[in-house]
Amino acid sequence: MALQTLNPHRHPAAASPTPAPVPRRGHAPQPILHLSPRRRLAGCAARPRAVAAAVSGAVNEARRRGRPPHGAGEGGKEADLATLGNLCVDVVLSVPQLPPAPWEERKAYMERLAASPPDQKFWEAGGNCNLAFAAARLGLRCSTLGHVGEEMYGKFVLDVLQAEGISVVGMLENTDATACRQAYETLLCWVLVDPFQKHGFCSRADFTINHSKILFCNGYAFDEFFPDVIASSINCAIDAGTAVFFDPGPRGKSLLNGTLDEQRALEHALRLSDVLLLTSDEAESLTNVKNPIEAGQELLKRGIRTKQVVIKMGSKGSIMITKNVVSCAPSFKINVVDTVGCGDSFTAAIAFGFLHDLPAVNTLTLANAVGAATATGCGAGRNVAHLDKVLQLLRESNLNEDTAWSELIEASSRCPEHSHSSV
Numbered sequence: 158m159a160l161q162t163l164n165p166h167r168h169p170a171a172a173s174p175t176p177a178p179v180p181r182r183g184h185a186p187q188p189i190l191h192l193s194p195r196r197r198l199a200g201c202a203a204r205p206r207a208v209a210a211a212v213s214g215a216v217n218e219a220r221r222r223g224r225p226p227h228g229a230g231e232g233g234k235e236a237d238l239a240t241l242g243n244l245c246v247d248v249v250l251s252v253p254q255l256p257p258a259p260w261e262e263r264k265a266y267m268e269r270l271a272a273s274p275p276d277q278k279f280w281e282a283g284g285n286c287n288l289a290f291a292a293a294r295l296g297l298r299c300s301t302l303g304h305v306g307e308e309m310y311g312k313f314v315l316d317v318l319q320a321e322g323i324s325v326v327g328m329l330e331n332t333d334a335t336a337c338r339q340a341y342e343t344l345l346c347w348v349l350v351d352p353f354q355k356h357g358f359c360s361r362a363d364f365t366i367n368h369s370k371i372l373f374c375n376g377y378a379f380d381e382f383f384p385d386v387i388a389s390s391i392n393c394a395i396d397a398g399t400a401v402f403f404d405p406g407p408r409g410k411s412l413l414n415g416t417l418d419e420q421r422a423l424e425h426a427l428r429l430s431d432v433l434l435l436t437s438d439e440a441e442s443l444t445n446v447k448n449p450i451e452a453g454q455e456l457l458k459r460g461i462r463t464k465q466v467v468i469k470m471g472s473k474g475s476i477m478i479t480k481n482v483v484s485c486a487p488s489f490k491i492n493v494v495d496t497v498g499c500g501d502s503f504t505a506a507i508a509f510g511f512l513h514d515l516p517a518v519n520t521l522t523l524a525n526a527v528g529a530a531t532a533t534g535c536g537a538g539r540n541v542a543h544l545d546k547v548l549q550l551l552r553e554s555n556l557n558e559d560t561a562w563s564e565l566i567e568a569s570s571r572c573p574e575h576s577h578s579s580v
Contacts, residue, residue: 204554205522205526205550205551205552205553205554205556206551206552206554207519208515208519208522208523208526208551209547209548209551209552211515211519212295212509212523212544212547212548212551213548215296215509215513216295216296216544234368234369234370234399235298235368235369236298236299236300236324236368236369236370237292237297237298237299237369237370237371237508237512238288238289238292238297238298238299238300238369238370238371238373238505238508239299239300239301239302239368239369239371239372239373239399240285240288240289240299240300240301240302240303240373240374241285241302241303241372241373241374241378241382241387241390242285242302242303242304242374242377242378242381242382243284243285243303243344243375243377243378243380243381244282244284244285244286244301244303244304244305244314244343244344245282245283245284245286245314245343245344245345245346246280246281246282246283246310246313246314246343246344246345246346247280247281247282247283247284247346247347247348247536247537247538248270248275248279248280248281248345248346248347248348249279249281249348249350249536250270250275250279250347250348250349250350251349251350251351251352252349252350252351252357253351253352254351255349255351255355255357256349256357256359263359266359267347267359270347270359271345274309277313280310280313281536281537281538281539281540282313282314282317282318282538282539283346283348283537283538284344284346284377285301285303285373285375285501286301286314286317286318286323286538287498287501287502287537287538287541288373288501288502288504288505289301289318289321289323289505290321290323290538290539290541291498291501291502291504291505291506291527291531291541291542292505292508292509293321293322293323294541294542294543294544295505295506295509295527295544295547296509296544297505297508297509297512298324299322299323299324300323300324300368300369301318301323301324303381304381305343306342306343308342308343310342310343310345311342311343314343317538317539321539344381346359347359348497348536369399370399370400370512371399371400371401371402371508371511371512372390372391372394372399372400372401372402373402373403373404373504373508374387374390374391374401374402374403374404374426375403375404375405375406375408376404376405376406376407376408376409376412377406377408379408379412379419379422379423380408383418384416384418384419384421384422384423385418385422387422387425387426388421388422388425388426391425391426391429391430392429395429395462400431400432400511401426401429401430401431401432401462402430402431402432402433402434402504402507402508402511403426403427403430403432403433403434404433404434404435404500404504405423405426405427405433405435405439405443406439407439409423409435409439409442409443410439410442410443413442413443427443427456427459427460427463428459428460428461428462428463429460429461429462430460430462430463431462431463431464431465431511432463432464432465432466432467432507432511433456433460433463433465433466433467434467434469434503434504434507435456435466435467435468435469436468436469436470436471437449437452437468437469437470437471440452440453440456440466440468443456444456448565448568448569449468449470449476449565450468450476450478450483450565450566450568450569451569452468453466453468453476453478453483454466454478454569457478457479457480464479465477465478465479465511465517466478466479467507467521467524469500469503470488471488472488472557473487473488473557474486474487474488474521474525474557475488475503475521475524475525476521477517477520477521479517482517483566483569484516484517484518484521485518485521485562485565485566486518486521486522486524486525487525487556487557487558487562488525488529488556488557489525489526489529489550489555489556489557490555490556490557491529491532491533491550491555492533493532493533494532494533494534494535495532495534495535495536496532497536497537498531498536498537498538498540498541499528499529499531499532500528501537501541502527502528502530502531502541502542503524503525503527503528504524505527506520506523506524506526506527506528507520507524509523510523510524522551523547523551526547526550526551527542527547528542529550530542530543530546530547530549530550533546
């Protein structure tokens with residue numbers, strides 16, 4: 158099976174297997190502001206309707222500018238966001254019960270599923286395609302960087318990405334791929350749904366960086382690339398002036414206890430990324446700090462380049478921690494249909510806010526709305542939120558105000574100034 162590499166405008170720097178390491182740069186720590194509880198709750202509050210207006214204006218302006226020619230983007234970057242690895246096809250099936258936990262039984266279960274390829278109506282582009290779709294629908298220019306095979310699943314991924322306006326350029330063949338055929342087949346992820354709507358997942362990865370403003374990488378990239386490749390890609394991004402977003406995801410805990418190379422690459426990503434995205438549980442597992450604000454502050458303290466730590470609090474909302482400010486935004490009240498793809502959609506909005514210099518509370522409000530809009534539909538891939546649904550949620554401003562932000566902030570002993578979102 159030949160290897161097809163989605164690698165638009167390949168740059169010589171990205172071809173080097175071992176780019177020059179980035180020197181560890183120290184930074185002068187900025188003082189934490191120890192403020193009274195009253196002042197901690199001070200600060201501008203984001204109004205969802207105002208966020209909707211700002212987002213609409215930014216998207217319309219991007220559409221008026223159109224897609225610039227090669228190398229003609231802002232700051233010399235032709236793409237806003239590039240995703241690293243984790244391109245796959247989700248096959249969504251209803252099953253009587255979820256697969257067994259033991260790996261061998263799970264593998265046999267998956268092989269039985271694969272023996273009879275399901276109808277294409279059950280296929281959907283998955284993995285980092287979700288993030289790319291959601292970002293593109295917010296008006297960002299995206300590139301996907303990873304591997305797909307020549308079989309029908311690979312063609313499906315390419316067709317869907319191109320239809321969504323995602324950059325797919327530069328197909329390479331590896332004539333030695335037959336020596337390890339499975340490694341070069343398109344990754345399939347079986348998304349299994351039982352009668353109680355519980356989800357189970359079963360699945361079995363040369364990138365361009367210098368032309369993108371953001372490189373996004375998550376923990377699943379470690380299933381696809383060697384740890385030193387991930388560390389090298391981060392170094393390439395930093396050398397090129399590209400911001401790095403890293404979401405360790407559920408793999409973070411296993412990487413923390415993995416091989417020495419995995420541990421080093423994880424630490425490299427955590428310390429050198431500009432933006433870290435984690436759930437409160439993931440932040441706790443990586444820091445041993447239960448309070449999400451203090452866990453975020455601990456990650457900031459460890460980081461060399463870290464500017465923002467974003468903590469996803471599920472139905473409560475989200476928090477962004479910087480060196481001087483903690484910003485909180487409640488979730489939106491919706492009828493949840495399916496949560497698959499919500500985290501990827503949320504990240505796309507964080508990238509939008511980062512690139513457009515939105516205030517932290519506005520960015521979080523937008524991200525919560527994009528995630529919520531995706532949750533009102535069924536499935537991910539091409540089913541992630543469209544802009545009109547996001548704007549509708551923002552304009553309705555139906556927020557979940559039950560989140561006890563004050564108690565959470567009071568529980569943190571090192572809390573800087575705080576801002577929050579309201580209607």
